[in-house]
Amino acid sequence: MAETHSLQDMRQQAAVAAKVFIQRDYSNGTMCQFQTKFPSELETKIDKQQFEETIRTLNNLYTEAEKLGSQSFVEGCLACLTAYAVFLCMETHYEKVLKRISKYIQEQNDKIYAPRGLLLTDPIERGLRVPSCMSLWLSRKGRTAGLDIGGFFTVTSDGG
Amino acid sequence: MSAVMITRKLRKWEKLPGKNTFCCDGRVMMARQKGIFYLTLFLIIGTCSLFFAFECPYLAVHLSPAIPVFAVLLFLFVIAMLLRTSFSDPGVLPRALPEEANFIEMEIEAANGSVPSGQRPPPRIRNVQINNQIVKLKYCYTCKIFRPPRASHCSICDNCVDRFDHHCPWVGNCVGKRNYRYFYLFTLTLSLLTIYIFAFNIVHVVMRSVDQGFLSTLKETPGTVLEVLVCFFTLWSMVGLTGFHTYLISLNQTTNEDIKGSWSGKNRGQNPYSHKNIVKNCCEVLCGPTYPSVLDRRGLMQEDSPTAANSEGPCSFDNLVAQTVKTTAPLIPNEHTPDDVKPSIAAEKSSAPKDDPPLAAKLPPLASPETDAETSIVKNQ
Numbered sequence: 001m002a003e004t005h006s007l008q009d010m011r012q013q014a015a016v017a018a019k020v021f022i023q024r025d026y027s028n029g030t031m032c033q034f035q036t037k038f039p040s041e042l043e044t045k046i047d048k049q050q051f052e053e054t055i056r057t058l059n060n061l062y063t064e065a066e067k068l069g070s071q072s073f074v075e076g077c078l079a080c081l082t083a084y085a086v087f088l089c090m091e092t093h094y095e096k097v098l099k100r101i102s103k104y105i106q107e108q109n110d111k112i113y114a115p116r117g118l119l120l121t122d123p124i125e126r127g128l129r130v131p132s133c134m135s136l137w138l139s140r141k142g143r144t145a146g147l148d149i150g151g152f153f154t155v156t157s158d159g160g
Numbered sequence: 161m162s163a164v165m166i167t168r169k170l171r172k173w174e175k176l177p178g179k180n181t182f183c184c185d186g187r188v189m190m191a192r193q194k195g196i197f198y199l200t201l202f203l204i205i206g207t208c209s210l211f212f213a214f215e216c217p218y219l220a221v222h223l224s225p226a227i228p229v230f231a232v233l234l235f236l237f238v239i240a241m242l243l244r245t246s247f248s249d250p251g252v253l254p255r256a257l258p259e260e261a262n263f264i265e266m267e268i269e270a271a272n273g274s275v276p277s278g279q280r281p282p283p284r285i286r287n288v289q290i291n292n293q294i295v296k297l298k299y300c301y302t303c304k305i306f307r308p309p310r311a312s313h314c315s316i317c318d319n320c321v322d323r324f325d326h327h328c329p330w331v332g333n334c335v336g337k338r339n340y341r342y343f344y345l346f347t348l349t350l351s352l353l354t355i356y357i358f359a360f361n362i363v364h365v366v367m368r369s370v371d372q373g374f375l376s377t378l379k380e381t382p383g384t385v386l387e388v389l390v391c392f393f394t395l396w397s398m399v400g401l402t403g404f405h406t407y408l409i410s411l412n413q414t415t416n417e418d419i420k421g422s423w424s425g426k427n428r429g430q431n432p433y434s435h436k437n438i439v440k441n442c443c444e445v446l447c448g449p450t451y452p453s454v455l456d457r458r459g460l461m462q463e464d465s466p467t468a469a470n471s472e473g474p475c476s477f478d479n480l481v482a483q484t485v486k487t488t489a490p491l492i493p494n495e496h497t498p499d500d501v502k503p504s505i506a507a508e509k510s511s512a513p514k515d516d517p518p519l520a521a522k523l524p525p526l527a528s529p530e531t532d533a534e535t536s537i538v539k540n541q
Contacts, residue, residue, distance in 0.1 A: 019259070026288045026295075029433055030309050030323070066449050068440070076447030080345065083240040087450070094449040124454065 032062040065097035173457040178319040186457035188247040197332030210383035215364045234353045241346035249453040250336030251322035261304035293432035326415040351398040358391040412441040
């Protein structure tokens with residue numbers, strides 16, 4: 001059963017798992033946002049509300065990372081004055097939020113996705129690249145199915 | 161065959177496709193041709209050395225010691241920005257893994273239906289709506305992805321680069337999302353440095369000539385002539401280039417978009433990426449977030465294994481993919497036209513007349529970012 005698999009095992013199986021790609025949402029520009037549209041392949045696996053909640057929270061986190069506020073302005077100016085040497089000792093705001101995103105995804109996997117045999121992969125691991133399609137691909141063994149947001153999220157499921 | 165093979169763990173940069181060169185175990189990433197970059201370094205360091213050797217002692221004593229101090233700071237900043245632009249990842253997009261590439265192929269085939277043999281398949285375009293503007297995403301045959309908006313394929317580096325501006329041979333790298341602000345600061349501060357050195361050369365010559373006479377001054381500080389020559393020609397092109405990029409930044413456009421005329425002419429005012437506010441546009445480009453590199457250059461490659469069940473490396477998918485999906489969509493050949501570049505209209509708009517020596521003019525052609533025959537058909541419609 002899915003509960004007995006550790007996340008580590010699931011990650012390894014993700015390589016042979018079916019993947020569903022969740023697309024980037026460009027309606028507001030080139031900011032990193034994902035479509036909240038619920039993939040039909042997940043209908044039997046997870047509650048629609050929960051999935052949309054996850055994606056919405058992630059979108060909010062990415063918005064915060066890329067926000068053009070006073071903090072990013074001050075950080076930019078300070079960095080410029082030091083010829084960007086300050087980034088050798090300090091983490092950028094973006095990196096800090098990326099860490100929060102990783103933690104959040106880990107949390108979501110532990111609480112919601114892993115018990116259902118799904119695995120959400122951190123987008124940064126796969127390149128923050130635009131997925132070109134939504135796809136479901138069953139492995140040779142046919143026992144695992146998964147979601148891969150084309151380089152963004154991999155939600156891998158076990159059994160079925 | 162030897163019984164024992166000690167294999168060193170490879171880092172991912174060693175297996176990255178594309179025509180980049182890597183140094184310092186993947187920390188530094190540049191284009192393959194670095195000759196002009198070395199020339200840039202030589203000119204900057206050489207001219208500044210002459211300035212520090214010949215002019216600064218005199219000016220420090222007769223005018224102010226702050227002059228050489230400020231020159232040193234400016235020089236260090238210029239070098240820092242140059243190295244940062246040249247050595248960093250411009251925003252290269254990783255190529256699609258085989259499984260993703262296959263799925264895209266399947267989807268395209270499904271969308272296009274069956275094409276009678278002998279007929280050209282329709283162009284691979286995907287439309288997305290950005291801020292109420294329809295933008296066409298083009299398919300890259302080399303990287304096997306639909307390029308994100310504003311991304312473009314650099315034929316010199318053979319990579320898709322996010323927010324591709326241009327490939328600059330003077331810095332030996334592409335200029336894209338991640339290093340555009342360093343490039344801009346480099347051009348800006350180099351313009352200032354050039355003006356500074358030029359101005360103080362003139363001041364020095366004038367001051368010294370009053371005491372000693374013009375010819376004797378030149379004999380005592382022969383470097384001055386060389387500096388004035390280099391600075392004079394560099395000045396016009398650098399100031400022009402800085403002005404041009406300031407204009408682009410205020411409109412939130414890239415050089416690539418400007419050359420292609422994406423948001424000019426009849427499309428003027430429709431740039432969906434612009435905030436319609438000069439200050440906001442400048443803030444976004446210059447003070448926006450510092451995006452991380454999505455190329456994991458220094459990560460360790462996963463071990464190859466025949467079962468390929470445990471590894472996420474691209475090599476492991478080949479076996480599985482071969483057995484599952486076979487695409488029948490004919491792949492249109494690669495769109496590269498080696499160095500068949502559009503003239504650097506950008507440089508010509510703002511630089512000095514063409515009879516400049518090659519040192520000064522930014523005339524080494526900008527790379528044509530993509531020369532996809534299909535997309536140019538679409539563009540011309």
